[in-house]
Amino acid sequence: MGLIVDIRKELAGFELKVNFATQGEVLGFLGASGSGKSMTLRCIAGIESPDRGRIVLNGRVLFDSQKGINLPCRRRKVGYVFQNYALFPHLTVEENIGFGIGERKREDRQAIIKEMVTMIKLEGLEKRYPSQLSGGQQQRVALARALAAKPEVLLLDEPFSALDDYLRNHMVKQLTETLAGYSGATLFVSHNIEEVYRVCQSLILLSRGKIEGKGGTEEVFKAPSSLAAAQLTGCKNISPANYISPFKLEALAWGITLKTEIRLSRQVTHVGVRAHLIEAAAGEMKENVFRCRLNFISEGPSRISVYLAVEQDHQGQGSQLLEWEMTPQMWLAMKDQPQPWCLRIAPEDLIIF
CATH class of the missing domain: 3.40.50.300 (P-loop containing nucleotide triphosphate hydrolases)
Structure with missing residues (x-):
């Protein structure tokens, strides 16, 4: 029925x-x-x-x-x-x-x-x-x-x-x-x-x-x-990707290497992360931590989009800004922190294509 x-x-x-x-x-x-x-x-x-x-x-x-x-x-x-x-x-x-x-x-x-x-x-x-x-x-x-x-x-x-x-x-x-x-x-x-x-x-x-x-x-x-x-589901950060090893890939648009939670196929083509899932890296965190500098921000009444230029792992690669979405309270706590900022993408939050 x-x-x-x-x-x-x-x-x-x-x-x-x-x-x-x-x-x-x-x-x-x-x-x-x-x-x-x-x-x-x-x-x-x-x-x-x-x-x-x-x-x-x-x-x-x-x-x-x-x-x-x-x-x-x-x-x-x-x-x-x-x-x-x-x-x-x-x-x-x-x-x-x-x-x-x-x-x-x-x-x-x-x-x-x-x-x-x-x-x-x-x-x-x-x-x-x-x-x-x-x-x-x-x-x-x-x-x-x-x-x-x-x-x-x-x-x-x-x-x-x-x-x-x-x-x-x-x-x-x-x-x-x-x-x-x-x-x-x-x-x-x-x-x-x-x-x-x-x-x-x-x-x-x-x-x-x-x-x-x-x-x-x-x-x-x-x-x-x-x-x-x-x-269609609102993922704002998507990068072409290269296979490195069964649990590691290179995000070409950002010029960084990322560890994954799932085993990768050699046919991996892209990697994505939702803007609200990026986080500030705590001192003890090592996996998927990268350095970046503020490029510009776009403010809404309840959410702020922060656009970041990533310091690349490999010279000459990566040109796409990374969007980090946060609340105004998070922005107040973050904006005066010395740059470059150390941020992190959790392996389980990566979307693999």
């Missing part, structure tokens, strides 16, 4: 080719704009048709190009929350929610609407129109409308993209709580890395229609399977 998708569709400049199965979890799709994330959802919903392939939901065939099956949207039992929410401006909150319920007795409809309004915490606003609601309230109504139809799968297409950062964080928390009570599968599309990490149990990385990685969210972030996967 659950959702099984194996489809292909020609898009502008590339072919969308996705193959996955999921059930009873939140599956995230992470990728740049135009990578095929939303088109995948539209094909599942029946808004678009794949060129070929198959889509099966809880044993029901929604689409099968070989058998000529292509169920219309209304028969698919799919809930869809659009990026712009797509609420009907002339309908109130309760009318928008009721629109998705279908043919029911009046008392049954009212009971479902009341349940949904309570779930999204909009009691007292039932008679308001979308124009009288905040962005976060509109998003909640769109979610309630999708869930009111008791869908077997819920599709969320960048549901927070129109919200400011404060409201986005609040809605991520609320969505997580709401989905905890939903038994069907949920597909969550976003290009926001932190959002996907917080909401989704599993993850698919999509680049120009191709799946670059998939699996449990923590696993995909910890050990991305390709350079594209590492970049």
Whole structure:
């Protein structure tokens, strides 16, 4: 049971080719704009048709190009929350929610609407129109409308993209709580890395229609399977690498030698480290310690990116700056330390390609 998708569709400049199965979890799709994330959802919903392939939901065939099956949207039992929410401006909150319920007795409809309004915490606003609601309230109504139809799968297409950062964080928390009570599968599309990490149990990385990685969210972030996967999950430090020995490589872009935790293949091509995992080296630390000097910094409200020029092990090699991400408190403690600084990358934090 659950959702099984194996489809292909020609898009502008590339072919969308996705193959996955999921059930009873939140599956995230992470990728740049135009990578095929939303088109995948539209094909599942029946808004678009794949060129070929198959889509099966809880044993029901929604689409099968070989058998000529292509169920219309209304028969698919799919809930869809659009990026712009797509609420009907002339309908109130309760009318928008009721629109998705279908043919029911009046008392049954009212009971479902009341349940949904309570779930999204909009009691007292039932008679308001979308124009009288905040962005976060509109998003909640769109979610309630999708869930009111008791869908077997819920599709969320960048549901927070129109919200400011404060409201986005609040809605991520609320969505997580709401989905905890939903038994069907949920597909969550976003290009926001932190959002996907917080909401989704599993993850698919999509680049120009191709799946670059998939699996449990923590696993995909910890050990991305390709350079594209590492970049999509926010790895900012990636260097070409040369094999030296079974547990040692040379990071060519930084001109330093690094010891690894895993046994290396002679075919190693690149090494990466996430910016927040670099650390100041304590006096007794010897492995993977290198010296560097501050080049410049980029300050944000809660994180500071420090760009470092590495003093190379080998003369003439290495030219790429290393990015170290830290909190303002860490920066205050570090900025007046005499340079060059001694920093370290733990062997277990290296990403090997």
